[in-house]
Amino acid sequence: MALSWNRTIEWDGDSWRERAACRDTDPDLFFPIGTTGQAIDQIREAKAVCRECEVQATCLEFALATNQESGVWGGASEEERKKLRKAWLARQRRAS
């Protein structure tokens, strides 16, 4: 999956969480320990849930804006979000 982030979403408080596809899944799936072994399968499974989630873009924006360092958010792993956050911060600086 090619991840991209290119817009600013105004999230409406936490109401987007009510539409999260992960609401009824085991939270541990989204917070694997490490990045090898079983964690690889967990990350893959978590991303599969995210792909079906109607609030994926909002979730990713929230994670970037609030610097969520752990877990899978918006279909992005911790490492992927580090890269996306750099672009997000650069965009915020240009906009201000």
Ligand code: SF4
């Ligand atoms: S994008 Fe993924 S982590 Fe975010 S709310 Fe949806 S299912 Fe949960």
